[in-house]
Structure formats: C-alpha cells, structure tokens
Amino acid sequence: MAYSDKVIDHTENPRNVGTLDKEDPNVGTGLVGAPACGDVMRLQLKISDDGTIQDAKFKTFGCGSAIASSSLVTEWVKGKTVDQALTLSNKDVARELALPPVKIHCSVLAEDAIKAAIADFRKKRAARQAP
C-alpha cells in the first residue's frame, strides 16, 4: 500500500516528538493503543491556566500512518484552546493525510489521544482545586 506524500513527510520528519514532564500540573498525558496493530501512542499537552495549549509532544510506536496522525495533531492543537482541540475530529486528520480506509483507525487513535490528554489535565486540575 502506498503512503500519501503527507504521511511520508510526517513519518520522515515527525514534528514535536518528545516528552513533557508528566508531574507538571499543567501537563496532560494521553496514552492510547491499537492492540491489533501493536501500536502505542503517548500524547502530552502543556495547557496554560487560561486553557490555551502551549506545547504538544508525542511518542508513537507503530505504522507510518499512526506516526503521521499523531505528528499532525500536535501541530494542529498548538496555540488552540482546549475547547477548540476537543472539536478536532479524526475525519479531519484522515482527510488531510489522505489515509486509506484500512488506516482510518490510526486517525481515531490520534483523536483519542488528544481527548485522553485533555481528560488527564482536567482531572489533575480538579484534584488541585479540591479542598
């Protein structure tokens, strides 16, 4: 199966690969997996107190489409608000990367990772605000 140029570009030059401090109260971590493919994806967001995503990092072990999907979403969400990031859909990712039907689940994984990272951030914040 041939990868699209955009997938190849993101696979060869992935953006925002790395790690943020998991213990930082402003960092939310999302860890998701596609077990059938053996893919695992960690996506981290640094979110300011006013709800803006200041930084995004990811680490993905998996196929080119999974790496490209996570690389693309980290680019997209930077500078966005949490609410804007939550409206991001896997369909946007799949369209931008021209993913074939058998690789759509890779874009779903990236969407899940963003949602999981934001959920983690919100949980941390709620814990911080609890008396």
Next chain:
Amino acid sequence: MTHFDVFGLPPRYTLDAADLEKRHRALALEWHPDRAAPSDARAHRVAVERTTALNDAYRVLKDPIRRAFYLLALAGVDLDHAGGGPRDLPIEMLEEVLELREALAEAKTAKDFPRARELAARVEAERTGALAAAVLCLELVETSPANPVAVKKASHQLSRVRYFTRFLEEADALEEEAL
C-alpha cells in the same frame, strides 16, 4: 464453518498436534484438486477452494499463538482485524509497552546490542506468560461461553502478546543490523 469444523474438531485450545497433522494430511489427499476429473471445471474449482480453506485452517490451528487469537475472534473479539481489539486496555499495560519500546529505541540509538538482546529475552518470557494467562481465560470461555469477564481478560492478555510480538520483530530487525 470454523477452522475447527474443517477438521471435525471441537473449538478448544488444547489439541493433539500429531492428530491435527494426520487429519490435515488425510483431508488434503481427499480434497486434492488433481482428484477432480480434468473435464469438470466446477469440481476442480470447488476442490481448490476447499484445499485453500483447509490450508488456512491448518496454518491457524497448528500455531499456539494464532490458535489463541482465533478462539478469541470466535468469542467476538477480533485482534486480527486492523483497528480491532479491546479499546479499554488498562493503562499499566500500555505504559509497560511504551517503556519497553522506548528502552529498545534507546538501545538501537546507542547500538547497544547486548541490551537489546536482554530486553528481547525478557519480552519473550513476558509473552509466554501472557499467552498462558490468555489460554486460561479462553478455557473458561469454552466451559461457560457467556463469560464476558473471561473474554475481556483474554483480549487484554492477547493484546499484550501482540504488542510483545511487535517488540520482538523490532528486536530481530536490530539483530540483523548487528550482524
């Protein structure tokens, strides 16, 4: 028709490998396309289809790992379909996999082949353990089919098996580099 039906066997994990081989050989002879009359195109086609199904079934059932994945698919969780499988893996399992993959990536960067081998040996043992744990759950499903907890546990353990297999493929590729 399931792969087990092809051989006239019950859908159970435990099977006698020698008996399976014997059944395969007998059926392969019986259904061989050469036995169809050369003029009968339809009979020939049917024989080819049956033989293909027979060989597929044999390939899956004779392999202890594939057989476990197949039984899980019969129980409703298809880990052989891209994007399939459980979506509720415990976070510790994903952390375990990510940490192992990171350690292997580090060994690769540092060209630390002994370290990669050590990791691979550990993962191989983990995979054996995960398969054994999955089989225990699958056997529970055999005796009491409506057992969602056992199906779920089997799906988690076989997810680990799949992750560990991917890890070992990466480690093998690295080993090739070392040579």
